[in-house]
Amino acid sequence: MLDRRVRPARRLTGRALPGGAGRLGYGERVIRRALAAVVVLAVSGTLLALVWPQVFGLERTSPLAQAVSLRGAAALVAVVAAVLGTLLALLVRSGRRFFAVLSALLLAFAGVQVAVLAGRGLAGSSFETPSAATLTVLSWNTLGDAPGAERIAQLVIEAQAEVVALPETTRATAEDVAARARAAGLPLVAYTVAYDEVSKARSTSLLISSALGSYVVGAGASNTSVLPSIVAVPTGGGPLIISAHAVAPTPSNAADWRSDLAWLAAQCQGPDVVMAGDFNATVDHFTGLEGPAPDAAATRTDLGQCRDAGRLGSGGAVGTWPTWLPPFLGTPIDHVLATPPGG
Template sequence: MFRRVLAAAVVVAVAAVLFVFAWPQFFGLQQTFGIAHVVSFRAAAALIAIALIVGLTLLALLARPVRRFFATLAVLLLAFTLVNAAVLSTRGFGDTAFETAGDSTVTVLSWNTLGDVPGAATVADLAIENDADILTLPETTKAFSLEVAALMKAAGRPMWVETTAFDQISKSRSTSVLWSADLGTYTVDESVGQTATLPTVVLRPDDGSGPTIISVHAVAPIPGEFRNWQADLDWLADTCAGENVIMAGDFNATLDHMSGLASSATTTLGDCADAALATGNAAVGTWPTTAPALLGSPIDHAMATENWRVSGMRVVQDQDGAGSDHRPLVAQFAPAG
């Protein structure tokens, strides 16, 4: 009798844990330490679950006295795998189709360069190849960004440059943004505050006609920074407010972590909607480059308010050898309506 009670208790506990990891939003635990890390890697978690299912199935076949116990655990893991597969499939495993760009189209390239590692020519070539109007570059210094801008100008794509650096000791504490001269001049808005540990750049158009541009770098949810990570996401949700905002960069957060931070049912974070989710790319991992994209974590994003329509988006997967631990992404926005 005791053995049955113990087995039942274990099954209930495992079922509860798997339910939390599969959909932490149900309990409001998506930003809880540990749970937030597991849900960041849904595909990898599902792959591990499949391996455990195989092992438990073999044990169930070999150990008759505990066959039902192991078989039940395997069924629970199968349900966990199917839930993750369903979530990932609804978010999309990659659709790289782009509409033909129009005169009012704005193309965004975002890349955490890990402290200028890929080299200015690599970043400039990628921006020119994709006809980028805005570059959001976390962990990128001003000197590097000016070099990128010079290369783009030489190719007929003059760009303005702005960098915010919290110090000159670590390149990770610099965030840069480049934008096309065709968009006009912009000024940094310091009145809105800042992300807590790593800088985010908020640019407002001087003539009031262009989009507010936000180059994002939220801190990672590591020990010692977890509360700052939560505060960063709250601040980003508050900062994406208004009718004309384009926001991109390293959010160090997946769509799961952003649950509950949208201002409406059609947005993702504040008034901004995620381009990857709109185009079927939200299950494609941007970090780390050492893992296959479909096993990685989609923590880099491009977003915009509802006056913009996403007309194309892709995670760039041919730069994994460039040195950064993040993949670049390219998003194309066209005026809505």
């Protein structure tokens, strides 16, 4: 006869599993989800401010002013962070959705940055073939004559430049460069404004071809606050030429930097203006400082009534500082700007 005794089934209880593991309570899950949502919203707002601070009117406010100038580097950092977030999503089961969302946001941020840079141009090859109306302008912040007159002159001669903006270049070096250029057949005349002789950074020079006519640099013509700019006024029919040097937007100089950009925008008015130099600013920082288009052909301006030659030449996103970084990762803070010639 079979044994028909029935053993009682074990009753499952809500007690924690051995080792302390167990499901979170309803309240804990709600708190975790709420905190995750707050973090996601905060990250989303931060990324939006970093990619387009103009939405909030913060393009010239620290630290966003500094962050937006390094779009390429920011995109690279975002991609690396997204890869790390993806790994965490695979490894941490409880936070999989949270890390996946953050990774998606970072990838979207990087994609927008790359799209902005591509729209401004990373090639810079549109002006390689000169025309009869071409004016060749060279800008180089020499960091206090660091390359030396021979190296500067070599680049000027290679470029066959007719206008050369040289922030942080002293009078002696500028005159030496001009003399070397004249010996090579480039008829350049040197002009220099120095706020003092203590620091070479407080000198700005400008070389102009005599073929453009004669120029006068009047006392007080420079009006950038900490570092000098030069306004060269033609006495004949040449363009108004400005060698610009706005101070860097460090915390102690942020207000001066903003006033420098506003002053430079005010100089970029009317026809036949050429402005080149170190603006310590990208076209993002020019937002709100544009003027009315000077003619029907100018669909937009960048600073005052000037348009950025780099942007027009498909190279507006090519980094110019620091020079040891690849151009994609650098910041385009050196510019050549111009208004259309007069009728």
